[in-house]
Structure formats: C-alpha cells, structure tokens
Amino acid sequence: MIKATKLMRGVFLALAMMSGAAISGGSLVGIQPAQAQQAGETLISSVLFEGNSGFSDSQLLAMVDVAERGTVSQSRLAADVESIRLAYESKGYANVQVSVRQEPTVNGRVRVVFVIQENERTGIAAINFTGNNSIDAGTLKSVIQTRETHLLSWLFRDDAYDPTKLTIDQELIRLYYANRGYPDAVVTSAVAEYDASRNAYFINYTISEGERYQFGNIGIETSISGLNADALTGSIRTRSGSRYSFTDLQRTQEDLAFEATAQGYAFADVRPRIDRDIANNTFNVTYLVDEGPRLYVERINITGNDKTRDYVIRRELGFAEGDPFNRSMVQRGKTAVEELGFFQTVNVSMEPGSAPDRVIINLSVVEGPTGDYGASVGFSSTEGLLGEVSLTERNFLGRGQYLRAAVGITGSGRSFDFSFTEPRFMGLKISSGIDVYHRIQDETDSNYYGSTATGGQVRFGLPVTRDLTATLFTGVEVKNFVDENDNSSFVEDGDTRNKAWVGYTLSFNGLNDPKQPTEGLIASFTQQYIGLDYNLIKTEARARYYIPLMEDHGIIGSIKGQAGMINGLDGGVSSLEAFHHGPSLVRGLEARQFGPRLDTGEMLGTTVYVGGSAEVEFPLPVFPETYGLSGAVWADAAWIDGTAEVPGGTSIDGGSIDQKLKSSVGASVIWDSPFGPLRGDFAYVISKATEDRSQIFQLTIQNLL
Numbered sequence: 001m002i003k004a005t006k007l008m009r010g011v012f013l014a015l016a017m018m019s020g021a022a023i024s025g026g027s028l029v030g031i032q033p034a035q036a037q038q039a040g041e042t043l044i045s046s047v048l049f050e051g052n053s054g055f056s057d058s059q060l061l062a063m064v065d066v067a068e069r070g071t072v073s074q075s076r077l078a079a080d081v082e083s084i085r086l087a088y089e090s091k092g093y094a095n096v097q098v099s100v101r102q103e104p105t106v107n108g109r110v111r112v113v114f115v116i117q118e119n120e121r122t123g124i125a126a127i128n129f130t131g132n133n134s135i136d137a138g139t140l141k142s143v144i145q146t147r148e149t150h151l152l153s154w155l156f157r158d159d160a161y162d163p164t165k166l167t168i169d170q171e172l173i174r175l176y177y178a179n180r181g182y183p184d185a186v187v188t189s190a191v192a193e194y195d196a197s198r199n200a201y202f203i204n205y206t207i208s209e210g211e212r213y214q215f216g217n218i219g220i221e222t223s224i225s226g227l228n229a230d231a232l233t234g235s236i237r238t239r240s241g242s243r244y245s246f247t248d249l250q251r252t253q254e255d256l257a258f259e260a261t262a263q264g265y266a267f268a269d270v271r272p273r274i275d276r277d278i279a280n281n282t283f284n285v286t287y288l289v290d291e292g293p294r295l296y297v298e299r300i301n302i303t304g305n306d307k308t309r310d311y312v313i314r315r316e317l318g319f320a321e322g323d324p325f326n327r328s329m330v331q332r333g334k335t336a337v338e339e340l341g342f343f344q345t346v347n348v349s350m351e352p353g354s355a356p357d358r359v360i361i362n363l364s365v366v367e368g369p370t371g372d373y374g375a376s377v378g379f380s381s382t383e384g385l386l387g388e389v390s391l392t393e394r395n396f397l398g399r400g401q402y403l404r405a406a407v408g409i410t411g412s413g414r415s416f417d418f419s420f421t422e423p424r425f426m427g428l429k430i431s432s433g434i435d436v437y438h439r440i441q442d443e444t445d446s447n448y449y450g451s452t453a454t455g456g457q458v459r460f461g462l463p464v465t466r467d468l469t470a471t472l473f474t475g476v477e478v479k480n481f482v483d484e485n486d487n488s489s490f491v492e493d494g495d496t497r498n499k500a501w502v503g504y505t506l507s508f509n510g511l512n513d514p515k516q517p518t519e520g521l522i523a524s525f526t527q528q529y530i531g532l533d534y535n536l537i538k539t540e541a542r543a544r545y546y547i548p549l550m551e552d553h554g555i556i557g558s559i560k561g562q563a564g565m566i567n568g569l570d571g572g573v574s575s576l577e578a579f580h581h582g583p584s585l586v587r588g589l590e591a592r593q594f595g596p597r598l599d600t601g602e603m604l605g606t607t608v609y610v611g612g613s614a615e616v617e618f619p620l621p622v623f624p625e626t627y628g629l630s631g632a633v634w635a636d637a638a639w640i641d642g643t644a645e646v647p648g649g650t651s652i653d654g655g656s657i658d659q660k661l662k663s664s665v666g667a668s669v670i671w672d673s674p675f676g677p678l679r680g681d682f683a684y685v686i687s688k689a690t691e692d693r694s695q696i697f698q699l700t701i702q703n704l705l
Helices: 001-017 057-063 073-091 135-145 162-178 229-235 246-262 310-317 328-340
Strands: 042-050 097-104 108-119 123-130 186-196 202-208 214-222 266-277 282-292 296-303 344-350 358-367 371-380 382-396 399-412 413-422 433-441 448-464 468-483 496-509 520-532 538-550 555-568 607-617 630-644 661-673 675-685 697-701
Touching: 042 057, 057 073, 073 097, 073 108, 123 135, 123 186, 135 162, 162 186, 162 202, 162 246, 186 214, 186 630, 214 229, 229 246, 246 266, 246 328, 266 328, 310 328, 310 358, 328 358, 468 675
Parallel strands: 042 108, 123 202, 214 282, 296 358
Antiparallel strands: 097 108, 186 202, 266 282, 344 358, 371 382, 382 399, 399 413, 413 433, 433 448, 448 468, 468 496, 496 520, 520 538, 538 555, 555 607, 607 630, 630 661, 661 675, 675 697
C-alpha cells in the first residue's frame, strides 16, 4: 500500500511541477501567503502529524517526500498531501481531509505539520452479483478479497473499498469458475457506487458464466525417442469424466515436465492440445511431450524479498543458474514459491540473455506477514474453561524456519510448548525439528493423581512421493507423580516414570486445498516403540475423505476413519500409556471419562479402538459469508476394547464395560476466525456404557484429521 502511494505521489508531484501552480481549496489548504516559499527551497527542521489514528507517525513519515529530501516546496507538499490522502482512501477513509501548516523555527528553517481530519471510515454495505446462475453469491463472496462490513470490521478493518481489489476480484472469480467447469466465464464489469447517506459503497459484479464442460478423452503423445510415456500417466490430474479445471490442467503440465526431466530429458516441453467438443460439452486433452529448444538459465534475479533470504526462494525453484531452461519447470517453481505462504504475490518474467541460448529469469515478490498469534478456547464440564495462547513465526529471521511457542491453561493444569522446524536440513530436501514441552497436571477431586512431565523429541521428515511424506522421530520424557490423598491405584506420591520412544509416521495429503478442502484424501499412519519403564508398541491410523456434494453451494461431505492398537511386549499395558479417549473419537462424551474404569471410578483406558464419522458441512444461510460461519451435521460411532492392566486387589466397575459400542449424532457451528477455525459441537449420545459421562456442548479447534 505504501509503495503504491509513493507511485501516486510521484505522478502527482510531476503534474504539480509541470503546472507550476499551487493547490488550494482541495487537499492542500492552510498554506498562508506569508508562509509561501521564496526563490529556492527552505530547509526543514522537523515533520509532524496531527489528528492521525488510522496510520502511525512513522508510517506517515515513510509516505512523505519532504521528510526524505529535507527541503520544502509547494509542489512537493502538494504531492505529499495527495500521498497521505490516497493511503487513507485505500484504508477506507473516503472523506479524509489533509492540510499543511508551516511554522518558522530558528536559523530560517520551518517545521512542517500535516493536519489530518480523518472523519468516519467508509464501509461496504453490500456486494451483489448478477449472472451467477450456477454458483451462489455466498460462495463467491468467500472467493474475493473485498469484504462487506460486519460486526468485527471495527477490529479487523477488512471492509475498506480499494479499486485495486476489484481488479483482483475479477480474476479470482474467473479462476474459481475456470476450476469448476466454466472455461469461458468472465466478469464483464465490477462497479462500486458510493452512498453518501450511508457512508458506504455498494459493489456490483456482473458475470457471464458460459457453458459447463467436463474432461473427455485424455492421452499422452511424445516425439522423444526413449521417453517412457506410460510412466508419466500417474501424474495426470485431469481425469476423464471429471469437470474441467484450469488448475488441474496447468499442474498436470508441470508434473509431466518434471517427470520427463527425472527420466533425463531436461529440455522436454509439455503442451496440452485441447479439442473442444461443443455438442457433448467436453474437452479432449492430449499432452504433447516434445523436445524443446536447448536454452539455459543465465541468471535468476530476485527482487522484493526485503526479509526473506534469496536462498530460501532459490531452493524452491528446482533449478539454478546454468541449468537447462524449461518453461513448465519455471511455472512449477513459481507455484512452489507461492506455496511457502510468505508472499502476497509472486511474478515471473523472462528476457533474452547474453547469447541466443541464454535466458534471464526475473522473479519479483511482495512479502506478506508471516508472524501470527493465536488463541483457542474450549470448555469441559470437569475442567471448566480451557485456553491456549500461541505465537508463531513461519519465516523466522527470513530463513524459512518455523517457530512456535504456546502456553495453555485449564482448570487443573498448565502447559508450555516450544517447536522449531528447519525445512531444509543441511540443504537437503529433508526437514528437521525439535519439540520441547513442560506440562503440569494438578491433583483434584476429579484427577486421581497429579503429574509434572518434561520431555522433547527430535524429528526428520522426507518426501517419498508428491503426496506422501515420511517422518522419523525419537524422544524422551520424565514424569513425576503427585498423589498426596492416596487416591490412585496406579501411582504413589513421589513416583517417577521415564520413557523413551522411537517411531515413524507416514502422511498422505491428496486434498485439493490444504485449508478448506472440498475433495480428496488425507491420511496418516503412526507406529512407535515406547521403552525404559515401559515396553510396548503403539500403532494408530487416521484417514478422512472429502466429497463435493453440492460444491457450488458450499455443501461438502466427509467420511473419517480411525483405529489404534497397543501391544504390550511384556504382557499387560499400563493405564498410564493406554488409550484414553475423548470427543475426537466420539463427540458428546467427555474426554478421559468413557471406557473401562475401576470400582473406585479411576479410568483404566483401552488397548484397541476403531471409529468412524460422517459429516456434511454447509454455509449458514442466515449470516453473511464474510462472517465466516458455517454449519454441519454429523454422526460418530466407535468400538473400544482391550482393557489396560488392572492393579492387584482391585476390580472393574461392570457398568463401565457393559457397552463397548459408543455412538452419537449432532450439529455444529463452525467459525473461520482470525485465530483459527473454531467449532462448537452440540451432541446427543445414542449409545454408551452406564458409567460413561456425556456432555451436550464442546468448543474446539477444527482439525482435518
């Protein structure tokens, strides 16, 4: 925004200098004739601002040219006034007025004071769409950057009218349609009308959708001798019978070029030949893999990365200076840089090099914020309010490293967590990280014992395929127990248990969107050995498949499955390491309060569980899309078995194991908040054991798995 303001300031200054006239009555007022500058320029002693709250003094100082030059002239002041006005306008202040006052100081210098009258911020009263017969307005509102005024606009300031956003919105709408079967969709107009009586804008987008298309016959042809075309078919995302998607077409082109390069054909050029079948509304696509021109990358110029180090960007490109030039690989590298999440925009251009077979690649970025703070809130009938505050930096020191620190608190405990990840360990495509924690659990009426656990682990992650990642990890923990009231059957006051573990996780992510998926599969499989004071193997698997039921209307279905098993190598499994289930398995049942328990009421835990869920998510029609609210209906079911080791001299409460099948149904309200996706679940338990404890409502952070 400040860079754009400086550009407009330069244009305004040039016009002012060409005209040679002072500006009055509009943006620049308050310069008295007695203060007019004589021949030459007067030195400035200081630059001050009055009446500003929308921008800080330091932000305004960066916008004005007189502060940089140290001298004052009417034309320059006029340009600076316009710079400030434009900056305020982009932030939603349509009626801001800026004046300048010059105050003489010692030695013939002047103090320049910019007086700002901000007035009320303008908002966006409504965003309307015309011609969107296939995709509802609520869905399109979630796609564009322009936002209607809502209850929290005073806090997030996200309802400012910006002409630049309207241009971006048109392209976002076009791409959204192009990825959902409408290759000819276009936004024919985007008009903003200001209503002075409401001090707000009305935005109107007019859309021409065109016909909806699907992919027909898909094939690969190559003129490169020795290239195994059959080995490339696994990279095709455009499946016959699926709806037309520009993104799938583009990514298939990139992936095929990458696979051809992996076979040793660095100059392979992939072009999709598209045959439109108007009668059947299909696109038949043939990917032509041919030998491209033998060009080499002479130089890669990177600009705009004021914080991010050059090497963080270069390592994502997949090629370096001196490597063969491949246009599809350049596009793939651009996508990889965008997926870092560090930049608002990434643009790539090419120009001829110093020789006919040389190409110069220019990559410009606009950096975005990478530091986040988060807060989550939950509620338990046993613990009361639960909360966590966290600080996250996704691009630590511009090195692309991930850093997170979090403090959590419950009615009976505290937790402190620290995590650090280096995405390229020793420059390899291997991530490494460390997790450290300190967790305190108090002994209360509902907690049979208290504990203090300190531990940490080291992990390494490496890509196996495009969608599959393997993570190796190992760690240790020291846990001290408190049982002053002698309530627990498992520990005594002052006991210490040490454990160490080593294991692996296989993670598959085939989702079409990592944050708000509508289609695809995400799954994980984890297995670990836990030793020292224990001797067991723990195995868990989770998977969730998303299905677009009525995606154009925001209705998405999903099916989730999960299972776990613990094998005690010495016989039994300690309750301290058994599965203690919570609402993540069956919503409507309290965490650690269902399953087998002793006749004293103390939970034992299980060694086996299998669970499944079905859910349908949909937008809430009553609320504006900009509120980020959606609803869901769901059903959960699980089978738990395999009671943990029973201490000698105690017996199991029969009412806690009379029903191993647990099930519930319910509805949820989901809020895509600035602090993360929060969801409130209202549940009705269908089947449970007599002693299982249920809860009607729970507030949690929404997870994909």
